[in-house]
Amino acid sequence: MKRTRIFTAGVVLLCAVQAVTAQVRHEIHFPDLPDWRTLKCDLHTHTVFSDGVVWPTERIDEAWREGLDVIAITDHIEYQPHKQDLPTNHNRPHELAVGRARERDILLIRGAEITRDTPPGHYNAIFLSDVSSLEIEDFYAVFEEAQRQQAFVFWNHPGWQGSERGQWGEHQARLFENKQLHGIEICNGGSYYAYAYELALEKKLTLIGNSDIHDPSLETGRTRTPTEHRTLTLVFAKEKTIEAVREALFAGRTAVWHQNRLIGREPEMAAMFSACVRISPTHHRAGNRAWVKIENRCELDIELQRVGEVGPGRIKLPARATSLLRIDAPTEALSAGLSYRATNFLLGPDKPLSVMLAIPEQ
Numbered sequence: 451m452k453r454t455r456i457f458t459a460g461v462v463l464l465c466a467v468q469a470v471t472a473q474v475r476h477e478i479h480f481p482d483l484p485d486w487r488t489l490k491c492d493l494h495t496h497t498v499f500s501d502g503v504v505w506p507t508e509r510i511d512e513a514w515r516e517g518l519d520v521i522a523i524t525d526h527i528e529y530q531p532h533k534q535d536l537p538t539n540h541n542r543p544h545e546l547a548v549g550r551a552r553e554r555d556i557l558l559i560r561g562a563e564i565t566r567d568t569p570p571g572h573y574n575a576i577f578l579s580d581v582s583s584l585e586i587e588d589f590y591a592v593f594e595e596a597q598r599q600q601a602f603v604f605w606n607h608p609g610w611q612g613s614e615r616g617q618w619g620e621h622q623a624r625l626f627e628n629k630q631l632h633g634i635e636i637c638n639g640g641s642y643y644a645y646a647y648e649l650a651l652e653k654k655l656t657l658i659g660n661s662d663i664h665d666p667s668l669e670t671g672r673t674r675t676p677t678e679h680r681t682l683t684l685v686f687a688k689e690k691t692i693e694a695v696r697e698a699l700f701a702g703r704t705a706v707w708h709q710n711r712l713i714g715r716e717p718e719m720a721a722m723f724s725a726c727v728r729i730s731p732t733h734h735r736a737g738n739r740a741w742v743k744i745e746n747r748c749e750l751d752i753e754l755q756r757v758g759e760v761g762p763g764r765i766k767l768p769a770r771a772t773s774l775l776r777i778d779a780p781t782e783a784l785s786a787g788l789s790y791r792a793t794n795f796l797l798g799p800d801k802p803l804s805v806m807l808a809i810p811e812q
């Protein structure tokens with residue numbers, strides 16, 4: 451009897467001293483904008499339910515660990531290489547993962563990849579209520595069904611099989627005309643399609659960038675660098691809800707984080723730059739030299755190229771760090787602000803964002 455009590459006490463003590471291993475999340479630092487929350491989204495991922503090699507719940511755990519807010523599981527409808535091992539059930543990945551998503555505070559969007567030969571190529575339909583009803587032979591009928599379900603549809607990796615086969619053709623034109631095509635991947639994994647970016651701007655298609663991940667993600671906060679990270683879409687939404695993500699996507703309020711650059715449109719890119727870069731007042735001056743501190747609060751190593759007369763020719767502001775800057779100029783010249791181009795905040799292919807670095811009064 452006494453032995454049992456000692457044993458019980460031992461177990462209790464063991465439980466008390468054993469630390470609970472929390473699943474660590476490494477946040478991705480892109481600040482919110484004055485009017486919008488900045489949600490980090492991957493809208494193109496695969497699982498074992500098509501040609502991926504991970505179980506759906508693992509996609510949620512990865513998203514949590516990597517600091518994502520939103521993912522869509524978008525398994526191929528027409529390409530089911532594991533069907534000998536798993537029955538084709540297009541709604542199953544979402545059903546399996548949605549509970550885990552709630553536990554991890556990840557928004558999970560039900561999606562699918564419409565997978566045809568190129569051309570017409572591959573398309574993701576997201577915010578679907580029933581994926582199975584998109585299993586239709588006729589190409590255009592699939593998009594009619596997606597539209598009936600009020601899906602947001604984007605063209606995937608347009609240059610995947612070469613720029614010639616990835617041209618905007620009759621299929622895309624017809625879908626666009628029928629309001630059945632709303633966005634385009636300008637980046638997919640490591641690839642960037644300048645041509646698709648031009649097209650998106652011309653036709654006002656929403657800019658999308660995704661991982662299209664098939665393998666397990668080995669990324670952690672430690673392996674992530676400004677150039678090596680999961681390609682993502684930043685969605686500027688009213689709040690963190692699936693409905694708000696949908697509204698922002700249809701409104702085109704996105705930017706793409708690809709390698710060491712952000713690709714987007716003027717209003718959000720200008721707001722993001724202002725939110726990322728904090729300049730302190732001059733803290734020391736000696737003759738015509740002034741010292742100021744500039745904080746970069748985001749994941750990019752921000753690259754600046756001088757346009758005006760004042761300031762260093764090139765400035766690099768390392769990610770999530772404060773840089774010390776010496777400016778050789780009289781006080782009057784500083785008060786007007788320093789005119790630069792942020793060469794890795796793009797508003798179009800080869801079109802960097804113009805910025806004014808205003809040094810605040812003491």
Ligand SMILES: [Zn+2]
Nearest residue numbers: 563572606607
């Ligand atoms: Zn694809």
Ligand SMILES: [Zn+2]
Nearest residue numbers: 494496563662
């Ligand atoms: Zn894919």
